[in-house]
Amino acid sequence: MIPGPARQFLVQRAQRVRKTAVRLARPLTEALVTGAPDPARPRSRRLTPRVPRALGLLPFRTIDLVLLGDLALTLILFGGGLSYLQTQAAAAGSLLDQEGLMFAALTFSLPLALRGRWPLAAWRSAVLLIPLGLVVSRQLLGGIPYTGSVPIMYTLVVYAVAVRCERHITVGVWIVSVLGAWMIHPDSTAFVTGMVTASVLFGYNVRARRLAAGLLAQEERRSERALAAQAALEERARIARELHDVVAHHMSVIAIQAEAVPLQASGDARRLEDGLREIRALSLSAMNEMRRVLGVLREGDGHIDTAPQPGLGRLEELVDTARSAGLDVTLKLIGDLAGLPTAVSLSAYRITQESLSNAMRHAPGSTVSLKIARYGAELHVQVTNSAGHRSSGTPGEAGHMGHGLIGMRERVSVLGGKLWVGPTGTGFAVTAILPIIEDA
Known part of the structure; x- marks a missing residue:
C-alpha cells in the first residue's frame, strides 16, 4: 500500500505531467491536423492590376502578382533542382529514370505554389513530400541529402505560416521543423534551426504589425462613428431648440388670442371674425416653420434645406x-x-422670441421693453417685462426653468457670449451679449 501523502504527491505529479503533455500536444496537433490560417488580407491595387482589354476573354479580371511570383519561383526551383539531379545522376551513372528525378524535383518545389492561399496546407505538404523526395535524392547526393531549392522553398512556406497563423500553431511548426531536420540529417540541424527560427520571427513580426495596424484602423473607424453620432446628437438638439422656439412662441400667441378674442368681440361678429382670421394666420405661420424644421428630419437623401432662417x-x-x-x-x-452674421442674427431673434413667449405665458398684458444694440464687435439683446395683469409666479421664471433657458444658454455658448436671466423688481429680465464673428 502506498501511504496517503505519497499517493497524493504522485497524483499531483501525474496531473502536472498530463497538463504539460496537453500544452505540448496542442501546438503540434493544430500545426499538423486541426489548425487553420487567418483569412488572407486583401491585396493592394498595385499587386492586383486589372487584366488588359486585349486579354478580356480570360476567366479572371485581375492578376495576382504575388501568386504569379510564387508560381514563377516554383518553376525556377523545379527546373534548377531537376537539372542538378540529372547532372548528379549522370555523374554517378545512376539507373534512376527521368520520372523519378522529376518527382524528386517536384516534391522540393511544389509546396511553394500553395503558400499564398493555403499556407498551412503548403507546409503540411512540404512535411510529407520532402521525405518522399529524399528517397530519390539520397542515392545521388553525398553529404546533405537535398538540393539547394529545399531551404528556399521551406523558408518561404514557414514565413507564410508565421504571417497567417496564430502563435501556438507557429510554435508547433517550428518544433516539427527542428525535429524533422534532426531526424533527416543531424549535421545540418543547427543550420535548419537558425533558418527556420529567423523565418518564424520575421513572419511573426510582420503579423504583429499587421494586427496592430488593423486594430488602429478599427479604432479610427470607431472614433469616426462616435464623432458622427455626436454630430447627429448636436443636430437633433439644434432641431429641438428650433421646434421649442417655434411651438412655444406661436402656441402662446394662439392660446392668448383664442382667450382674448371672444372678450374683445363682445358679441360683434365682425371683430370675432377678424380675431379668428388672425389666429388662423398665426397657426399657418407656425405650421410652415414646423414643416421647415421637420423637413430636415424627413429628408434622408442628403438634401439640405435652403430656406432662409x-x-x-x-x-x-x-x-x-x-x-x-x-x-x-x-x-x-x-x-x-443689417450686416450681422446669420448665426448671430438667428440667435438674437430666437432669444427675443423666447423672452416674448415667456412674457405672454407668465405675464400677460405686461409692458415689455426690447432693446437691441450693436456696440463694436458685440450685439446686446435686453428684454425686460413687468409683472402683467395676472402673473403666474415670478414673471417669466417658469418658462426659463425648462427648455427655454437651456436653448438660450446653448445658443449664447455656441457663439462664446454671455447670458443673464433673472427677476428684476416685479418683473423679469433677459440680457444676452453675443460676439459678432464674421464667419459665424
Whole structure:
C-alpha cells in the first residue's frame, strides 16, 4: 500500500505531467491536423492590376502578382533542382529514370505554389513530400541529402505560416521543423534551426504589425462613428431648440388670442371674425416653420434645406405678433443691424422670441421693453417685462426653468457670449451679449 501523502504527491505529479503533455500536444496537433490560417488580407491595387482589354476573354479580371511570383519561383526551383539531379545522376551513372528525378524535383518545389492561399496546407505538404523526395535524392547526393531549392522553398512556406497563423500553431511548426531536420540529417540541424527560427520571427513580426495596424484602423473607424453620432446628437438638439422656439412662441400667441378674442368681440361678429382670421394666420405661420424644421428630419437623401432662417430682419413681425397677443412692447434698435452674421442674427431673434413667449405665458398684458444694440464687435439683446395683469409666479421664471433657458444658454455658448436671466423688481429680465464673428 502506498501511504496517503505519497499517493497524493504522485497524483499531483501525474496531473502536472498530463497538463504539460496537453500544452505540448496542442501546438503540434493544430500545426499538423486541426489548425487553420487567418483569412488572407486583401491585396493592394498595385499587386492586383486589372487584366488588359486585349486579354478580356480570360476567366479572371485581375492578376495576382504575388501568386504569379510564387508560381514563377516554383518553376525556377523545379527546373534548377531537376537539372542538378540529372547532372548528379549522370555523374554517378545512376539507373534512376527521368520520372523519378522529376518527382524528386517536384516534391522540393511544389509546396511553394500553395503558400499564398493555403499556407498551412503548403507546409503540411512540404512535411510529407520532402521525405518522399529524399528517397530519390539520397542515392545521388553525398553529404546533405537535398538540393539547394529545399531551404528556399521551406523558408518561404514557414514565413507564410508565421504571417497567417496564430502563435501556438507557429510554435508547433517550428518544433516539427527542428525535429524533422534532426531526424533527416543531424549535421545540418543547427543550420535548419537558425533558418527556420529567423523565418518564424520575421513572419511573426510582420503579423504583429499587421494586427496592430488593423486594430488602429478599427479604432479610427470607431472614433469616426462616435464623432458622427455626436454630430447627429448636436443636430437633433439644434432641431429641438428650433421646434421649442417655434411651438412655444406661436402656441402662446394662439392660446392668448383664442382667450382674448371672444372678450374683445363682445358679441360683434365682425371683430370675432377678424380675431379668428388672425389666429388662423398665426397657426399657418407656425405650421410652415414646423414643416421647415421637420423637413430636415424627413429628408434622408442628403438634401439640405435652403430656406432662409429667421433673423432680426423679421423683428417687426415678431413684435407685432406680441402686441396682438396683448403685450405692450417698446422696441429700441441701436447701431447697424443689417450686416450681422446669420448665426448671430438667428440667435438674437430666437432669444427675443423666447423672452416674448415667456412674457405672454407668465405675464400677460405686461409692458415689455426690447432693446437691441450693436456696440463694436458685440450685439446686446435686453428684454425686460413687468409683472402683467395676472402673473403666474415670478414673471417669466417658469418658462426659463425648462427648455427655454437651456436653448438660450446653448445658443449664447455656441457663439462664446454671455447670458443673464433673472427677476428684476416685479418683473423679469433677459440680457444676452453675443460676439459678432464674421464667419459665424
